[in-house]
Amino acid sequence: MNHELLIIEDDSSLSQMLTLHFEDQGMDVRAAHSCEEALEQLSSRKPNLVLLDQQLPDGLGSELIPKILERHPDARIIMMTGVHDLELAIQSIQQGAMDFIHKPVKTRILQQAVDKALAWTPSIAAKSDPAEPNIRELIGRSQAMLEVSKQIALSAQSSATVLISGESGTGKEIVARLIHQYSGREGRFIAINCAAIVDNLLESELFGHVKGAFTGASADKPGRFQQAHNGTLFLDEIGELAPHLQAKLLRALQEQCVEPVGGNRSIAVNARIIAATHRDLFQAAREGLFREDLAYRLDVINIQLPPLRERSEDIPLLVQALLGRAAQKMQRPAPLLDDEAMRKLQRHPWPGNVRELENVLTQALVQARDGSISADLIRFHADRGTEPGTDQVEDAPLQTLEEVEARHIQKVLDHTQGHKANSCRILGISRPALDRKIRKYKLRVGPEKK
Numbered sequence: 001m002n003h004e005l006l007i008i009e010d011d012s013s014l015s016q017m018l019t020l021h022f023e024d025q026g027m028d029v030r031a032a033h034s035c036e037e038a039l040e041q042l043s044s045r046k047p048n049l050v051l052l053d054q055q056l057p058d059g060l061g062s063e064l065i066p067k068i069l070e071r072h073p074d075a076r077i078i079m080m081t082g083v084h085d086l087e088l089a090i091q092s093i094q095q096g097a098m099d100f101i102h103k104p105v106k107t108r109i110l111q112q113a114v115d116k117a118l119a120w121t122p123s124i125a126a127k128s129d130p131a132e133p134n135i136r137e138l139i140g141r142s143q144a145m146l147e148v149s150k151q152i153a154l155s156a157q158s159s160a161t162v163l164i165s166g167e168s169g170t171g172k173e174i175v176a177r178l179i180h181q182y183s184g185r186e187g188r189f190i191a192i193n194c195a196a197i198v199d200n201l202l203e204s205e206l207f208g209h210v211k212g213a214f215t216g217a218s219a220d221k222p223g224r225f226q227q228a229h230n231g232t233l234f235l236d237e238i239g240e241l242a243p244h245l246q247a248k249l250l251r252a253l254q255e256q257c258v259e260p261v262g263g264n265r266s267i268a269v270n271a272r273i274i275a276a277t278h279r280d281l282f283q284a285a286r287e288g289l290f291r292e293d294l295a296y297r298l299d300v301i302n303i304q305l306p307p308l309r310e311r312s313e314d315i316p317l318l319v320q321a322l323l324g325r326a327a328q329k330m331q332r333p334a335p336l337l338d339d340e341a342m343r344k345l346q347r348h349p350w351p352g353n354v355r356e357l358e359n360v361l362t363q364a365l366v367q368a369r370d371g372s373i374s375a376d377l378i379r380f381h382a383d384r385g386t387e388p389g390t391d392q393v394e395d396a397p398l399q400t401l402e403e404v405e406a407r408h409i410q411k412v413l414d415h416t417q418g419h420k421a422n423s424c425r426i427l428g429i430s431r432p433a434l435d436r437k438i439r440k441y442k443l444r445v446g447p448e449k450k
Contacts, residue, residue: 002026002027002028003026003027003028003048003049003118004027004028004030004045004046004047004048004049005022005027005028005029005030005047005049005050005051006029006030006031006032006038006041006042006045006047006049006050006051007019007029007030007031007032007050007051008031008032008033008035008038008050008051008052008053008056008061008064009031009032009033009051009053009080010033010034010053010055010056010057011053012033014105015031015033016031018051018105018110019031021107022114027049030045030047033056033057034056034057034058034059035056035058035059035061035063035064036058038056038064039064039067042067042068042071042072043071046072047072047075048072048074048075048076048118049075049076049078049114049117049118050068050075050076050077050078051078051080051110052064052065052068052077052078052079052080052097053079053080053081054079054080054081054082054083054088055081055082055083061079061081062079062088062091062092062095062097065077065092065095065096065097066095066096068096069095069096076098076117076118077096077097077098078097078098078099078100078101078110078113078114078117079092079097079099079100079101080101080102080103080105080110081100081101081102081103082102082103082104088100089146089149089150089153090149090150090152090153090178090182092153093150093153093154098113098116098117099113099116099117099150100146100149100150101113102143102146139314139317139318139321140311140314140317140318141313141314141317142306142311142313142314144306144310144311145306145311145314148175148303148305148306151301151303152175152178152179152182152303153182154301155179155301155303156178156179156180156181156182156183156184157183158301159183159272160300160301161253161272161273161274161275161297161298161299161300161301162176162179162273162274162275162300162301162302162303163238163274163275163276163277163281163298163299163300163301163302163303164176164274164275164276164277164302164303164305165276165277165278165280165302165303165304165305166276166278166304166305166306166307167278167305167307167351167353167401168278168352168353168355169308169352169353169354169355169356170305170306170307170308170353170354171305171353171354172236172276172305173191173234173236173276175303175305176189176191176232176234176274176276177189177234179232179274180231180232180234180272180274183232183272185230185231185232185272186230186231187228187229187230187231187232187270187271188227188228188231188232189228189231189232189234190224190227190228190231190232190233190234190271191233191234191236192205192206192224192233192234192235192236193236193237193428194235194236194237194238194240194241194430195236195237195240195428195429195430195433196237196428196429196430197430198430198431198432199242199244199245199430199432202241202242202245202430203245203248203261204217204221204223204261205223205224206223206224206225206245206248206249206258207223207225207248207252207258207259207260207261208220208221208222208223208225208226208258208260208261208263208267209221209223209260209261209262209263210260210261210262210263212262213260213261213262213263214261214262217262220260221260222260223258223260225252225258225269225271226258226267226269228269228271228272229269229270229271230270230271231271231272232271232272232273232274233271233272233273233274234274234275234276235249235273235274235275235276236275236276237276237277237278237429238275238276238277238281238298239277239278239279239281239284239289239290240429240430240432240433241290242432243291246290246291246294247291249294250291250293250294250297252269253273253294253297253298254297256268256269256270257269273298275298281295281298281299282295282299307350307353308350308353308354308356308357309348309349309350312346315342315345315346315357316342318354318357319337319342319345319357319361322354322357322358322361323335323337323361323365323373326358326361326362326365327365330365330366332365333371335365335368335371335372335373336371336372336373337372337373338372338373338374338375340374340375341364341373341374341375341377341378343375344375344378345357345360345378348380351401351404352381356380356381360378360379360380361373363377363379364377364378364379402441405437405441406437406441406443409423409427409434409437409438409441409443410441410443410444412426412427413438413443413444413445414444418445420434420435420445
């Protein structure tokens, strides 16, 4: 097939370079340097591929997307921009663009996007009047976060199950909510943390129960699946789900129906499932801790959230947003960080990711008195209990996540004197999950309170 390409780009040198590159591949290439010129080209030609610049002399390239698709619904559109803007990426893809490329354009990355676009089989036109998501929580201009934003937009256009992977504190629930908000689903977004509820109660929470199913069941109660009918059910920490609940969840996903606890009939549900985990489910399956068939059922679309230590260039933006939010809650002006404080934040490995950053900034804000935050007010968890200004060892060997988790759980167990119920409440995990971690890390429990 002889592909027809329209390049809409006001930079003549870039336009010429792309023209020569794709002509060498046998494409029929035309160029436009403004919105007006592009519309003229679109009225007389039928490009099946469009490379579209965002900043044009007479308007924004993103405003051309619906006009291009109105004339040529099967056209593949790839945005090119020098602006690192997550909102623009999401909106462009939601409007119908297939990809979003940063300038300066790297030929290899652009070629991969073009190859993927040309291999795509058109199905339905872009949605109209998309719901506006609340993207204020998704902060960052790094390439990693741009890729996350693209995955959010693409996932929202599908009803397939999504598995969001990433360390604790990376924002998995925020991503799940954005997918739901952009999906156009009429039902509610329902979230449940599978590690925070004991197993016998979790089954009822997920699938509901009928009157008399157990002591205290005085009436029928719909579960989270039913509450999320025609909406989205977010299953956080899915890796902590007990084996018998994994089997019941698999059946619900396969048959799109649930059977309440104590009931004898199935109830049809249409809930889009988004699951999240900080664990490798397939590794857990190899260890016999998770069903492999359920892992495959959940991992249809996978979104991997980068840890904060791998996108330190986003920290200044995050600091600005998180400090502003914290200051607003305290009804005080947002302070400024001095350069050394910012460097200290960017050097930290952030085992707790954005959640830890928010905690550190809030603590610093409480202590700030002169409208600024200096480096001595930036105190990490290991620094607590020492006075600001005392020397800290910042070059200590970094620990693995498992080492950090084991040490933290042991600290909580010591704090509660071995009281597992209180430890579970502090850690936000279920009793079975705590027991598994105690066995895994060979932790000291001590005498447990009755």
